[in-house]
Amino acid sequence: MLYLLAHIIQSKEASSNARLFVSTPWTEYIKFLPRYIPIPTMWTNEERQLLKGTSLEAALSAKLSALSHEYDGVSEQASNIPFWNDLFWGTAKVEDWILADAWYRSRCLELPQAGHAMVPGLDMANHSQIHSAYYDESSDGDVVLLPTSGSRVSSGEEITISYGQTKSPAEMLFSYGFIDRDSSVKELTLHVAPLPDDPLGRAKLRVYNGPPTVRLSLTEQGVQWSSAFLYLLVLNEEDGLAFRIAQDTSGERQLKLLWQDEDVTDRTDDLETLVQNHDLYQVFKLRAVAVLEERVAMQLDRISSGLSYGVTEQPQAANQPRAECMLAAETLRDLETQVLQGVAEALENEKARLLLDARVVTYLGSMEDAQNEQASGPAANEDDDFS
Structure with missing residues (x-):
């Protein structure tokens, strides 16, 4: 260059x-x-x-x-x-x-x-x-x-x-600078960010080996989505995820990612495979689906409110976008809206299916019981008089 x-x-x-x-x-x-x-x-x-x-x-x-x-x-x-x-x-x-x-x-x-x-x-x-x-x-x-x-x-x-x-x-x-209308490829890539309340969010971004994105596809076989980062995003310490600072022979400090006490720093792009044998795999998948569903809904809302002039045969006014740019943007918007709508529907169905899984039901039930006990704890203590 x-x-x-x-x-x-x-x-x-x-x-x-x-x-x-x-x-x-x-x-x-x-x-x-x-x-x-x-x-x-x-x-x-x-x-x-x-x-x-x-x-x-x-x-x-x-x-x-x-x-x-x-x-x-x-x-x-x-x-x-x-x-x-x-x-x-x-x-x-x-x-x-x-x-x-x-x-x-x-x-x-x-x-x-x-x-x-x-x-x-x-x-x-x-x-x-x-x-x-x-x-x-x-x-x-x-x-x-x-x-x-x-x-x-x-x-x-x-x-x-x-x-x-x-x-x-x-x-x-x-x-x-153009979109091939004869192409059968209908997909897009979205950026995904760590959850706002995740104390490990910055560490996850630093240790991940690729861009924090998810790829959404609409094919003849149906809807597909892939993102190794999404599984890293939804895991936490209670599940078995941990970070450690290690020092190499040259004295430099490196951030290490551990899963179930095993160093998986070099395998962050294969995290879904690593968690598939875990008892809570369906729970992890439900979390990933829920996070992605929210991200897709946000993108759909944003793309529907995007600026659109409409392509006309009228002469171009001052500062008005060129017709070829308007056409390209409209084509991209239409194609990506189709993908997002298809993915949103598929995610809703997938979430409904996962919520019926026996292990998911058991896990959510235990979490609800724990929250109820925690909520009733302070009230019980208020009834005791230790004066």
Whole structure:
């Protein structure tokens, strides 16, 4: 991205004939790249408001914050290096860094050996579910475009590739600026936070090996949800969860997660499997379902109250979002609403089923008895006179 940023800044100085580095084939290629990519990080503030209530709302805010922080860091480091200081001085803006990121994310390919890379020419191929070609790496390291098995491309016909068969609508819009209407993938990812009254909440976030999220899917087989963090979130000390501070051989202190006195710090992403043999597994599952049901209801309420202009054929007014942004946001909102509604119904049914489980009934009954005893305790003590 620094290489792309340098070329973006250099292009601003073209009129002054000042060149700080030698022109290369990449220099000429970058001249043809558009200065606007229709991904949400390049939308206006008014257009970004259209994503309120969708799963992209929080993700977009976090991404823009990260880009701003990264740019500040690059600017600070550039001031100490003569070449970069000359390049940045009076010219560079955070919008340039956002554009470099947009170029990279929207045109980056994942090659089998080299990993993520921009490939001039190949990055101009459009996406299709029924793609006619795929890219690969040859034995000598070159990137090659090959026809898919059984495909036939006539003269003058567009050659297409796949940007990913399993990407969610939000992922497609976030990275490429459009939603594939032919895709059968209906899913979204929601952030989940520790319970407000959980004294172990901060420790759980710190020890977890991934993002604190839950993935919701609507498939032909039904509704699915997956989140290892959700099980970590609903477990507590009474269940057998514990944290310990351990010191390694170098003297550094590390936070360790214990389950039933066993160190499971490296297995936080497999916590549901670890608790499946516990007598209270159905209780843990009920807690997870209840927490998720509340989170889904909150998201449904937020997405239903989100901003919507409606897509019209009328000329765009000042500050009004562009039609393509309104259409993309409405499509995402509709798809995610379908998923949320389907998940909400499934969770309600699952909770009703779990509440009939014998172990759950016994556990809830014991908890109710304990609460009744605790409530009656002070009243009984008030009747005694120890004067």
